[in-house]
Amino acid sequence: LIQQKEQLIDKFRAKASKASFAKSLQSELARMDIKESPEEELAAMKLRFTAFKPGGRVVFEAVDVSKQYDAHKVLEHVDLLVERGQKLSFIGQNGQGKSTMVKMICGQLAPTSGMIKPGHEIRMGYYAQEHSEILDPSLTILQTLEDASIPEARPMVRNILGGLGFQGKDVDKKVKVLSGGEKSRLRLATLLVQQHNLLILDIPSKEALKDAIKNYNGTVIIVSHDREFLRGLAEKTVFFANRGIRVYEGDIDYFLEKMDSEDILHSFQNA
Numbered sequence: 297l298i299q300q301k302e303q304l305i306d307k308f309r310a311k312a313s314k315a316s317f318a319k320s321l322q323s324e325l326a327r328m329d330i331k332e333s334p335e336e337e338l339a340a341m342k343l344r345f346t347a348f349k350p351g352g353r354v355v356f357e358a359v360d361v362s363k364q365y366d367a368h369k370v371l372e373h374v375d376l377l378v379e380r381g382q383k384l385s386f387i388g389q390n391g392q393g394k395s396t397m398v399k400m401i402c403g404q405l406a407p408t409s410g411m412i413k414p415g416h417e418i419r420m421g422y423y424a425q426e427h428s429e430i431l432d433p434s435l436t437i438l439q440t441l442e443d444a445s446i447p448e449a450r451p452m453v454r455n456i457l458g459g460l461g462f463q464g465k466d467v468d469k470k471v472k473v474l475s476g477g478e479k480s481r482l483r484l485a486t487l488l489v490q491q492h493n494l495l496i497l498d499i500p501s502k503e504a505l506k507d508a509i510k511n512y513n514g515t516v517i518i519v520s521h522d523r524e525f526l527r528g529l530a531e532k533t534v535f536f537a538n539r540g541i542r543v544y545e546g547d548i549d550y551f552l553e554k555m556d557s558e559d560i561l562h563s564f565q566n567a
Contacts, residue, residue, distance in 0.1 A: 343459070343505060345421075347514035348491040352416030353380050355494055355515045356401060361410035363396055370396050372539040374410070380493075383509065383516045385526045385548065388536030394519050397536070398422075398496055401517075421492035425499065427483050433472035437462050437482055440471060445489035456488050523548050 358376040362369070371393040378384065386394045399405040400412055402422050431440060441453050449456075457467050460481045471479065487495070495512060497505070498519040509516055509529060520526055526533075526548040533544040533551045544551050 343488065343508035345488065345495060345508050345512040345514070347512060348419050348493045349417070350380055350514075351418040351493050354378070354413075354415040355380055355382075355418055356415055357413045358397075358401075359411050359413065361397075361400065361407045361412060363393070363400065363405070363408050369539050371536075371541075374541050376534065376541060376543065378515060378517070380415075380515060381513065382532060383530045384518070384532045384534055385530035386517060386519045386534050386536065387521070387526070387548070387551070392536040393539065393541075394536050395424075395498065397541075398424075398498060398517070398519060402496065418494050419492045420494045420496065421487045421490055422496045423484060423487055423498065425480055429479075431471045431479060431482060433470065435471055436468050437471065437474075438467040440482060441485055441489060444486040446491055449489040453489060456485055460485050523552070 355378045357378070358374055361371060361374040361376075363371045374397070386397065388394055396405065400407055402420060435443070437457060438453065441457060442450060445453055454467065457463075462469075462478075462481070471482070474482065493514040494517075495509075495514060496517045496519070497509070499505070506525065506529060509518065516530075518526065518530060528547055528549075530547050531545075533546065533548060535542045535544065535551065544554060
């Protein structure tokens, strides 16, 4: 991924009209040298998300959605239709509305105008790193997962925890003594014992999840800055910039191929 960005920098630096874009890429690359070396990754494991019974053909539809906080406009006149079984990636620079859009889809935020219409019998599983802080610190790892589990999945709770690196007496640890990475793994485990047919994963990069996402029969939205992780994963790429979105009918590689066009470069330069 870093090598790919370096190649883009060299390519665009040679063209005066694209020098500012190269400069912004170079700044992003400097930040990635830190971001791509996380202190704690998920343990090697084999994960499997099980989709609940399929819902309607339309999973949700955003119609003329706008969102602003006081005078600050984040999204304007966004339309997006997501259908059953699709896998989408949400990409774009920070502050361009990806997380805001996700929170409106989840019902955590209301649009300023427009509407988001959920489909028939859609059950959502939503994972974001900050969600690890909503875990009850007084419970143990085992209690947390048992409380979150549907009855059918309870016999598998210890096996799931073992697959995520919580073995033996580890499961008796209180949430309050866990590291940030351990809390993230536990929060992820709760998705493995619940019923859903729409997964929304707001994650920087978790290669261990890639096969699980590919094999998931439900609908998936992935929010990530890691282009290597996204490669070959989503069939649609939703690019957030300038308070709007553009939908590309392909994965991150397809989007990168299109990035040389002047209109997309303009969006990047002004994002």
